[in-house]
Amino acid sequence: MIRCREIGIADFDAITDLLASGFPMRSRDYWVEGLGRMSGREVPEGFPRFGYLLDHDGAPVGALLLIHTARNDDGCTSIRCNLSSWYVEPAFRSYAPMLAKVAQRHKDVTYINISAAQWTWQAIEAQGFRRYCGGMFFSFPAVSRPAQAMRVEVVGQDAQAVAGLSEANAALLTRHAAYGCLSLVCRAADDRAFPFVLQPMRIRRIAPLAMQLIYCAHVADYVVCAGAIGRFLLWRGRISVAVEANGRMKGLVGLYRERRKYFKGPHRPRLADLSDSELVIYGP
Numbered sequence: 001m002i003r004c005r006e007i008g009i010a011d012f013d014a015i016t017d018l019l020a021s022g023f024p025m026r027s028r029d030y031w032v033e034g035l036g037r038m039s040g041r042e043v044p045e046g047f048p049r050f051g052y053l054l055d056h057d058g059a060p061v062g063a064l065l066l067i068h069t070a071r072n073d074d075g076c077t078s079i080r081c082n083l084s085s086w087y088v089e090p091a092f093r094s095y096a097p098m099l100a101k102v103a104q105r106h107k108d109v110t111y112i113n114i115s116a117a118q119w120t121w122q123a124i125e126a127q128g129f130r131r132y133c134g135g136m137f138f139s140f141p142a143v144s145r146p147a148q149a150m151r152v153e154v155v156g157q158d159a160q161a162v163a164g165l166s167e168a169n170a171a172l173l174t175r176h177a178a179y180g181c182l183s184l185v186c187r188a189a190d191d192r193a194f195p196f197v198l199q200p201m202r203i204r205r206i207a208p209l210a211m212q213l214i215y216c217a218h219v220a221d222y223v224v225c226a227g228a229i230g231r232f233l234l235w236r237g238r239i240s241v242a243v244e245a246n247g248r249m250k251g252l253v254g255l256y257r258e259r260r261k262y263f264k265g266p267h268r269p270r271l272a273d274l275s276d277s278e279l280v281i282y283g284p
Helices: 009-022 026-038 089-101 118-126 167-178 219-234
Strands: 004-006 051-056 059-074 074-088 109-113 130-139 151-154 182-187 193-200 210-216 242-243 253-266
Touching: 004 089, 009 059, 009 074, 051 089, 059 089, 074 089, 074 242, 109 219, 118 253, 151 219, 167 182, 167 193, 167 210, 182 219, 193 219, 210 219, 242 253
Parallel strands: 074 109, 210 242
Antiparallel strands: 004 051, 051 059, 059 074, 109 253, 130 242, 130 253, 151 182, 182 193, 193 210
């Protein structure tokens, strides 16, 4: 008998074995660490903490990891769900749609897929998902002209408050610092404060050189602060920052590469907000 149910703490060993088998490029420790982070994070009431599995006579033969987050969209609280890693053993692939149907049953939730392989794009679009991001712009911020008297500060995971930022933004920076991201505040001469979260990229050829922009309040803020951020990163051996984009970015030097991201639901995700996503909780 096959049934679909929520993943629980007791399933950890079996689920990590299943995912390590299904994603051989990822170590078992990768899944152990990610699920450990998921066990301690805040999850909106009524939603699964980890996701769903396909149970065959007491053993998991498929899993779909989910990351539910309560967000503020246009002044209203909404729920975003990152559809993360999805794997079903070959003998049970005919039951895979059961996972998708259960996971996406809430009409008021915005579902995102931020790691879709190119060969899955057509299938994802057939499921009703729409593209919100066309690719990544690999900027070289150090060559941008820095704003006058712009300062860059690192925000650690133990910071209680961050001057110039809202309580929510300060909490986001400290939370992501705890995930291992680089949380920064750029301070302008007029005392404006711009929050940023970056993370090292794990693309083999450029891993030692590039960071990915995980969060900023507005993409335009990155353009304003690019020069200061670029020089800050240059001293740390990083020369490029990858930013979600739908084409080349005006005011920045760099290269654009297609890498689609999709959503389905009431709220179109904005660019440069991958906070609390699989990239930071499970890792790039």
